Amino acid sequence: MMRRLWAHLAGSGRHPDETALLVAVFDPGDAGGAEVRRHLDACPQCRAAADRAIGVQVEARAQAERDADALFTDAVLERQRAHVRRRLEQRGHPARVLPFPLSGRAVAGAGQTVRRWAAAAAAAGLIVGAVAGRLVTLRQGTLPSAIGANAAHTQNPPPDGPDVPGPAPAPPNDEAFLVELEVAAASPRIEPLRAIDAMTPRINDFRREGP
Amino acid sequence: MQMSGASRAGHVAAGQPTGALAADVKARLLAGDDEGARARFDDLVQATQRRASRLAFYYLRDRADADEAVQDAFVKVFVHLGGFDETQSFDTWFARILVNGCLDRLKARTRRGRWMVDTPPGEAGQPAIDPPAMGPTPEDEVLRAEAARALRAAIDTLPPRQRDVVLLTQLDGRPTAEVSAVTGLSESTVRVHLFRAMRRLRHVLGATRAARVDEG
Numbered sequence: 565m566m567r568r569l570w571a572h573l574a575g576s577g578r579h580p581d582e583t584a585l586l587v588a589v590f591d592p593g594d595a596g597g598a599e600v601r602r603h604l605d606a607c608p609q610c611r612a613a614a615d616r617a618i619g620v621q622v623e624a625r626a627q628a629e630r631d632a633d634a635l636f637t638d639a640v641l642e643r644q645r646a647h648v649r650r651r652l653e654q655r656g657h658p659a660r661v662l663p664f665p666l667s668g669r670a671v672a673g674a675g676q677t678v679r680r681w682a683a684a685a686a687a688a689g690l691i692v693g694a695v696a697g698r699l700v701t702l703r704q705g706t707l708p709s710a711i712g713a714n715a716a717h718t719q720n721p722p723p724d725g726p727d728v729p730g731p732a733p734a735p736p737n738d739e740a741f742l743v744e745l746e747v748a749a750a751s752p753r754i755e756p757l758r759a760i761d762a763m764t765p766r767i768n769d770f771r772r773e774g775p
Numbered sequence: 776m777q778m779s780g781a782s783r784a785g786h787v788a789a790g791q792p793t794g795a796l797a798a799d800v801k802a803r804l805l806a807g808d809d810e811g812a813r814a815r816f817d818d819l820v821q822a823t824q825r826r827a828s829r830l831a832f833y834y835l836r837d838r839a840d841a842d843e844a845v846q847d848a849f850v851k852v853f854v855h856l857g858g859f860d861e862t863q864s865f866d867t868w869f870a871r872i873l874v875n876g877c878l879d880r881l882k883a884r885t886r887r888g889r890w891m892v893d894t895p896p897g898e899a900g901q902p903a904i905d906p907p908a909m910g911p912t913p914e915d916e917v918l919r920a921e922a923a924r925a926l927r928a929a930i931d932t933l934p935p936r937q938r939d940v941v942l943l944t945q946l947d948g949r950p951t952a953e954v955s956a957v958t959g960l961s962e963s964t965v966r967v968h969l970f971r972a973m974r975r976l977r978h979v980l981g982a983t984r985a986a987r988v989d990e991g
Contacts, residue, residue, distance in 0.1 A: 582977045583970060583973050583974040583977055586973040586976075586977055586980055587966075587969060587970050587973050590944065590945060590969070590973065591944070591951055591966060591969055593950055593951055593952065594951070594966055616980075617980040619919050620919055620922040620923050620926055620979070620980050621923075621926070621945055621980065623919050623920055623922070623923035624923035624924075624926040624927050624930075624945070624946070625945065625946050625948070626923075627920070627923050627924065627927065628829070628833060628927060628946050629829060631832070632828060632829040632832040632833070633825075633829070635832065635838045636825065636828040636829070636832070636838070636841075636842075640838075640842070641821075641824050641825060641828065644824060644828070644842055644845060644846060645817060645820050645821060645824065647846050648817075648820055648846050648849045648850060649813065649817060651846065651850050652813050652816070652850060652853055653813070655850075655853075655854070
């Protein structure tokens, strides 16, 4: 195909086609371009055009090299070599698994403090919840709450009674829980949550709307 | 033709051809001298990394991406060096690995591009640092520099195969026979791609016809 193209493009006694001229110049190994190259030796106009194209190509390559070399400085290449060295040294060794807090700290950066506070708050909430739950249990004997009564009923079966199934466990007493919530909601420390609380439906709302 | 100069670059480190360095590393690897092989491989990396980084950057136009592609290629070369055929050119073999890696990265980038918002022009795909100023030069040199920039921009718009052939022959300075070995295309196919690329690029390569008409 290329041979036929050359025969067509190079012509005889005419200026070669631009593409044929460029390929002949930029691919000196192509035997098909020999005729064009001979023409260049004899035709100053085509020679000048070829030289212009070569000038552009040479400048393009020089620009490309300058751009790349401006980025890949000696220091960058040294770092690149160090990375390759390290990767080859680590070849065959199992990957090192970082413990969770370390990996989090490495990635967190500026958000590190915020995450630490969030974790502390979560932990504090857990502790407060556990302590509060324990307190409720302790107060069961002194407060006349339904929770205490129900718990006493289910947790303390008659010690010496017959082994018969006891009454079914009573449903949890929501009222007592809600009372606790009301008390907590009355605290001035959570004033901003009152709006959310106002939007929260009460158990009686469901009872009223029930079937 | 100016290909030979760039082609020579990177072939020699401290007077030793890369082929000989590669053969030395291979011999050490086969002898079980892993540490010695790594030390010699470091010399091989030093001898080839600048040209490799340039080539990867021509493809990827992103420093970090090109850097990673070059590192990956070196690691891959070291891993497979035991099976390297020393009768073949090390540079060609290495370039093939590197170019394939770059093409894989370009494909991955295209896939990501389908799902992510494009960055504004000028932020991606362009060198992070402007080329150094050329200083005061005659007008023809300025015009040639402009044409060269236009040529490089036009190369980026070529179809992938044509772009590969032009990058490897015109910017990386490899003869078509070597490009054939790097790309896996036959030499005549490489020439067809080069021919078609030149047809597309002829206007930015100096407006040869217009110049001849003016002069003729």
